[in-house]
Every structure is written in C-alpha cells, then in structure tokens.
Amino acid sequence: MSGRSFEKFAELASKIIAVGKNYADHIKEMGYAATSATKKGEPLIFMKPTSAFVKEGSKIEIPPGCANLHHEVELGVVIGRLAKKVREEEAMQYVAGYTVALDMTDRDLQATAKKNGTPWTIPKGFDTSCPVGSFIPKKAVPDPHALRIWCKVNGETRQDGTTSDMIFSIPFLISYITNYITLYPGDVVLTGTPAGVSGVKEGDVIEAGIGDLSKVRFEVGTYEAPAQENN
Ligand SMILES: O=C([O-])CC(=O)C(=O)O
Ligand SMILES: [Mg+2]
Numbered sequence: 001m002s003g004r005s006f007e008k009f010a011e012l013a014s015k016i017i018a019v020g021k022n023y024a025d026h027i028k029e030m031g032y033a034a035t036s037a038t039k040k041g042e043p044l045i046f047m048k049p050t051s052a053f054v055k056e057g058s059k060i061e062i063p064p065g066c067a068n069l070h071h072e073v074e075l076g077v078v079i080g081r082l083a084k085k086v087r088e089e090e091a092m093q094y095v096a097g098y099t100v101a102l103d104m105t106d107r108d109l110q111a112t113a114k115k116n117g118t119p120w121t122i123p124k125g126f127d128t129s130c131p132v133g134s135f136i137p138k139k140a141v142p143d144p145h146a147l148r149i150w151c152k153v154n155g156e157t158r159q160d161g162t163t164s165d166m167i168f169s170i171p172f173l174i175s176y177i178t179n180y181i182t183l184y185p186g187d188v189v190l191t192g193t194p195a196g197v198s199g200v201k202e203g204d205v206i207e208a209g210i211g212d213l214s215k216v217r218f219e220v221g222t223y224e225a226p227a228q229e230n231n
Contacts, residue, residue, distance in 0.1 A: 006096045006186065007135045009078050010053040014186035016130050017177055018074075018103055020044035022167050022192025026072075029195045043168045043176060046120050048103075048190075052130035059221035060104055062202060063126040068107040069200050069220070072193035073151035073159050073208040075144065076101035076132060077170055083183040091171035094183070098141055100133035100214045101190050102151075102206065107199070127223075131206075132188070133216035140213060144170055151208040153200055159208075161194025 021027050021044045054060060062069055080096025103124065110123035141147070144163060151159040168176070173189060183189070200206060200220045209215035 006078055006080065006137075009099070009135060009186040009188060010055055010132050012186040013050055014053075014184070014188060015050065016048040016052060016188050016190065017181065017183070018046050018048060018124065018190040019168065019173055019192045020046060023161065023165050023194040024167065025161070025165070025195035026193050026197065029197070043173060045177060046124060048125045048130050051127055052125055054128040054131045054218070056131075056133065056216055056218065059128070060102075060131055060200075060206070060218050061126075061128045061221060061223045063106050063109075063122075063129075066106045066108065070105045070107045070197045071151055071153065071158070071200055071206050071208070072103040072105060072197050073149055074101045074103050074190040074193050075147065075149055075163050075210060077144070077174070077189040077191060078135060079174075079183045079187040079189070080138075080185055082185065083174060083178045086175050086178045088171045088175040091174035094174060094178075095138050095170070096185070097135050097137045098144060098210065098213075099135055099188065100208050100210050100216050101188065102131040102208060102216075102218070103190050103193060104129040104131065105197075130190075131216065131218045133208075133214045136210070136213050147211045147213070149194060149210055151196065151206065153198065153204055153206055155205075155207075158198050159194055159196035161196070163191070165194060166191060
C-alpha cells in the first residue's frame with residue numbers, strides 16, 4: 001500500500017460504486033422478481049457521484065420534492081490500490097478497509113425510474129445520499145462476511161442483518177466490477193442492504209453500525225443555503 005491516508009477517503013475524488021439486490025430478504029421485501037441475482041448471475045451495479053458523500057456532523061438532506069426517503073445500511077469497502085481486472089482470489093489484497101455507509105434512496109423517484117427503465121442517478125445519487133462513517137482498517141476486521149450490520153431510526157431498530165447473507169461476496173464483487181471499471185485508492189464499494197429499509201422524515205435521527213467496530217449518527221434535515229456574504 002502506498003502509505004496514503006485512507007481516513008480521508010470521503011474527501012478525495014473517490015467514486016462510489018454500489019451493489020443492489022445483494023441480500024435475499026431485501027429482494028423479497030422490495031418485491032423484486034427473483035432475478036439472476038439470487039441465482040449467482042450478474043450483480044446489479046450502479047454509481048453515486050462523489051458529491052453524495054456526507055460525513056458525521058452534517059445532516060442528510062431530503063432531496064427536493066421527496067416524500068419517501070429510505071435508509072439502507074451497507075458495508076462500504078474502501079479500495080487501497082489501483083484495481084483493474086482483478087482475479088477473485090487476489091481481490092482482498094486491494095482492500096484498504098471498511099466503513100459504515102448508508103445508501104439513501106428517494107424510493108418514489110426510484111419506482112418511477114424502474115417503471116420507465118431510466119437510470120437511478122437522481123434517486124440514488126442526490127447530494128448527501130451517501131453518509132459514511134470513519135475508516136476501519138482491514139486488519140481490524142478478520143472476516144468481513146461475518147459482521148452484524150444494523151440501523152436504528154429514533155432509537156428503534158429497523159435493520160439488523162449479517163454480512164454473511166450477502167449473495168455475492170466482496171472478492172467476487174471486486175473482481176466483477178474491476179473487469180469493467182478500474183477502481184482507485186479511496187474508491188468505495190457499497191455492498192447492498194439487508195431487509196428493513198424504511199422511510200425517514202425531517203428531524204429523524206439515523207444511527208447505523210457494523211458490529212462493535214463502528215457506529216454513525218446522522219440527522220435528517222433540509223438544505224440550508226449558506227448565509228449570503230455582503231459585497
Ligand atoms: O434500492 C434497492 O433496493 C437496491 C439497493 O440499493 C440494495 O439492494 O442495496
Ligand atoms: Mg443499496
């Protein structure tokens with residue numbers, strides 16, 4: 001590894017590659033057809049722009065006109081080395097560490113996009129749609145496929161799953177993605193959400209975590225324009 005500080009991954013020009021439909025219970029709750037995803041076919045991949053990152057201390061903004069903003073807690077994998085056409089057996093060498101992430105989703109806009117066959121760029125990629133926690137070094141996580149992953153809203157548990165339920169493993173996903181898209185140090189791969197996604201509104205507090213390793217807390221709010229400077 002290059003000695004670069006991955007603590008700052010969310011401030012670098014890091015891209016966010018997200019995996020969808022990676023947990024059977026979430027596939028069921030969404031009423032997704034049992035597609036190839038459940039049969040170990042091709043994973044569903046989409047992207048969020050860098051502007052989606054938001055760190056603790058800032059609010060998750062409800063996107064304009066959104067009446068159905070959902071939380072999806074996910075294990076984020078932080079890439080440590082340039083990764084292009086990586087073999088599954090070697091994929092873990094490209095991982096620097098992990099983070100708790102939320103794949104915030106405008107569920108109504110996403111439903112419209114699904115119906116019309118249009119991309120999920122806005123429903124999944126609006127500003128603050130990717131809240132992240134601090135960087136967890138790889139050595140602190142002996143087995144990333146044996147982590148409890150949970151999310152509470154206003155203290156009430158909504159999601160409580162385990163990364164052992166992922167349909168596609170982290171090495172498979174890194175190999176699959178890098179066959180098409182080169183990953184750079186600081187890029188983050190969101191690995192999909194377990195069941196229990198639900199709506200949040202202004203003033204709600206979302207807490208989420210990975211086992212005992214990391215916990216984040218975000219408040220849901222609306223965009224406040226910065227005070228105008230006098231000229
Ligand atoms: O919006 C969805 O249901 C797809 C997705 O991101 C996930 O499964 O994590
Ligand atoms: Mg997701």
